[in-house]
Amino acid sequence: ILNVEQSPQSLHVQEGDSTNFTCSFPSSNFYALHWYRWETAKSPEALFVMTLNGDEKKKGRISATLNTKEGYSYLYIKGSQPEDSATYLCASMEYGNKLVFGAGTILRVKS
Amino acid sequence: DAGVIQSPRHEVTEMGQEVTLRCKPISGHNSLFWYRQTMMRGLELLIYFNNNVPIDDSGMPEDRFSAKMPNASFSTLKIQPSEPRDSAVYFCASSFSAGKNGYTFGSGTRLTVV
Numbered sequence: 001i002l003n004v005e006q007s008p009q010s011l012h013v014q015e016g017d018s019t020n021f022t023c024s025f026p027s028s029n030f031y032a033l034h035w036y037r038w039e040t041a042k043s044p045e046a047l048f049v050m051t052l053n054g055d056e057k058k059k060g061r062i063s064a065t066l067n068t069k070e071g072y073s074y075l076y077i078k079g080s081q082p083e084d085s086a087t088y089l090c091a092s093m094e095y096g097n098k099l100v101f102g103a104g105t106i107l108r109v110k111s
Numbered sequence: 112d113a114g115v116i117q118s119p120r121h122e123v124t125e126m127g128q129e130v131t132l133r134c135k136p137i138s139g140h141n142s143l144f145w146y147r148q149t150m151m152r153g154l155e156l157l158i159y160f161n162n163n164v165p166i167d168d169s170g171m172p173e174d175r176f177s178a179k180m181p182n183a184s185f186s187t188l189k190i191q192p193s194e195p196r197d198s199a200v201y202f203c204a205s206s207f208s209a210g211k212n213g214y215t216f217g218s219g220t221r222l223t224v225v
Contacts, residue, residue: 036214044214046212048213098159
């Protein structure tokens with residue numbers, strides 16, 4: 001069974017702080033890594049899909065990196081804002097298989 | 112595009128009753144997924160379809176759960192008979208081309224079985 005782990009479980013930061021979370025996944029048979037942002041009372045929204053070792057993707061103040069050889073991905077948020085408060089999910093997919101989600105990192109940004 | 116549409120948004124039913132959840136994927140997406148979200152287990156994949164064909168239903172908890180996709184624009188998840196432990200939020204998601212642009216999730220159906 002594919003096991004995707006995220007840390008920390010939750011994070012409280014002040015507005016303006018930069019922060020990062022970790023996602024670890026089995027590196028064998030890797031196909032793709034997804035990051036989603038999930039706001040309370042809404043549905044998960046795709047941020048990034050990465051497939052290649054060394055991939056880096058950016059969307060505004062949010063960026064992500066991927067290391068498929070060691071099985072981890074980092075999500076960075078620069079200058080956190082209250083509207084960044086959400087649960088950030090990562091999910092890993094093996095070849096020919098389904099997307100398996102981690103438990104998520106809950107981010108709360110205080111103004 | 113209206114996105115992935117799920118109905119109903121909320122369902123409260125009595126134990127033993129049949130429950131049917133509905134999903135309309137994004138037009139043109141060829142994969143559809145049913146997920147269940149609980150506090151204990153997070154987002155779990157129940158079943159997914161490619162081109163309307165069920166590919167992997169290993170996540171379906173018991174025979175009480177069944178899912179169909181009669182055509183590219185509609186899928187149902189049925190629980191019969193329902194039990195209190197089925198209470199959860201059920202999400203439907205769709206994607207195109209193995210999800211290389213990510214999955215698009217519906218708003219979910221919050222099911223409460225009393």
